[in-house]
Amino acid sequence: MYSQVITLNEFIIERQADFPYAKGELTRLLSHMGLAAKVVNREVNKAGLVDILGKAGDINVQGETQQKLDVFANEKFILALKGSAECCGIASEENSEIIKFDTELAKNGKYIVAIDPLDGSSNIDVNVSIGTIFSIFRRLSPVGHTATEEDFLQEGARQVASGYIIYGSSTMMVYTTGRGVNGFTLDSSIGEFCLSHPDVKTPQNGTIYSINEGNYIKFPRGVKKYLKYCQKKDPQTKRPFTSRYIGSLVADFHRNLLIGGVFIYPKTDSSPKGKLRLLYEANPMAFIIEQAGGMATDGDGGRIMDIKPSDIHERVPLYIGSRNMVQKALEFMKENK
Numbered sequence: 321m322y323s324q325v326i327t328l329n330e331f332i333i334e335r336q337a338d339f340p341y342a343k344g345e346l347t348r349l350l351s352h353m354g355l356a357a358k359v360v361n362r363e364v365n366k367a368g369l370v371d372i373l374g375k376a377g378d379i380n381v382q383g384e385t386q387q388k389l390d391v392f393a394n395e396k397f398i399l400a401l402k403g404s405a406e407c408c409g410i411a412s413e414e415n416s417e418i419i420k421f422d423t424e425l426a427k428n429g430k431y432i433v434a435i436d437p438l439d440g441s442s443n444i445d446v447n448v449s450i451g452t453i454f455s456i457f458r459r460l461s462p463v464g465h466t467a468t469e470e471d472f473l474q475e476g477a478r479q480v481a482s483g484y485i486i487y488g489s490s491t492m493m494v495y496t497t498g499r500g501v502n503g504f505t506l507d508s509s510i511g512e513f514c515l516s517h518p519d520v521k522t523p524q525n526g527t528i529y530s531i532n533e534g535n536y537i538k539f540p541r542g543v544k545k546y547l548k549y550c551q552k553k554d555p556q557t558k559r560p561f562t563s564r565y566i567g568s569l570v571a572d573f574h575r576n577l578l579i580g581g582v583f584i585y586p587k588t589d590s591s592p593k594g595k596l597r598l599l600y601e602a603n604p605m606a607f608i609i610e611q612a613g614g615m616a617t618d619g620d621g622g623r624i625m626d627i628k629p630s631d632i633h634e635r636v637p638l639y640i641g642s643r644n645m646v647q648k649a650l651e652f653m654k655e656n657k
């Protein structure tokens with residue numbers, strides 16, 4: 321039975337040939353991401369059993385109370401990436417400044433990684449799916465030296481890979497290197513991520529809109545009009561939209577990627593750049609959705625992956641998912657500026 325199974329590492333190595341310049345570095349980096357994901361998954365899955373739940377007490381750079389699992393996940397991914405010898409630095413949601421590795425081995429790494437080690441962590445204590453999101457670039461600074469801030473402020477279109485791990489009813493790793501999107505499900509009985517969703521394509525249309533309607537009164541007029549459009553049954557098309565919002569980006573995104581839908585986290589008067597982070601939430605998800613045939617924009621017609629970041633924790637409004645749904649929402653935004 322296992323002869324048909326393709327593990328993550330086998331797949332990465334097979335696809336290495338896609339990259340004439342890569343001599344295994346990206347392969348090793350992605351494999352180390354997979355290893356750290358298995359370690360974090362083990363703790364996420366038993367969080368309810370050991371004293372790892374609850375708040376670590378510290379406040380992270382986002383001003384949010386850090387959960388112990390946040391701290392654990394951040395440490396494990398930093399350790400794995402430092403040990404990969406392919407990554408020279410990291411921008412993490414949990415750290416205010418970039419982490420510059422200073423070992424000779426790591427300084428020779430050709431890549432940098434932006435990561436949200438445990439996104440949606442407020443859901444940990446209530447057993448809702450959470451996830452890790454990562455974005456990989458080639459460094460701009462010279463090999464052999466420490467990483468620089470500029471290495472991390474590249475447009476998303478320059479990503480060489482991005483992906484996420486969703487710790488849900490099953491644990492999956494979904495990633496792209498610019499040649500399509502592939503999903504791997506963790507088979508705990510053999511401790512391997514196994515190819516389960518080859519060449520993922522997202523539907524051009526969907527019936528799901530994902531947005532926190534608790535913020536409705538603060539939404540831009542265009543978003544309010546789009547929601548009314550979704551909610552008003554059309555006599556001809558019987559427009560059958562439904563609202564699905566988990567409050568965990570990885571979970572909402574993953575569902576919409578597979579069955580179609582649009583996720584919107586718009587700007588509001590109080591948050592003129594929205595809530596989600598460009599480097600380690602919007603960009604990696606935008607790379608994946610575009611590779612799967614979908615679309616990601618800031619709501620004003622700008623492509624997420626064309627935005628030049630000015631700060632590693634920069635926020636950006638996010639409209640992402642099925643192409644036709646995102647374009648419809650954009651139409652309402654344009655008509656109601």
Ligand code: P6P
Nearest residue numbers: 439440441442532567568569570
């Ligand atoms: P709200 C989780 O904190 C997160 O960063 C994303 O995972 C999620 O999509 C969003 O915030 C939820 O935000 O304001 O709706 O609770």
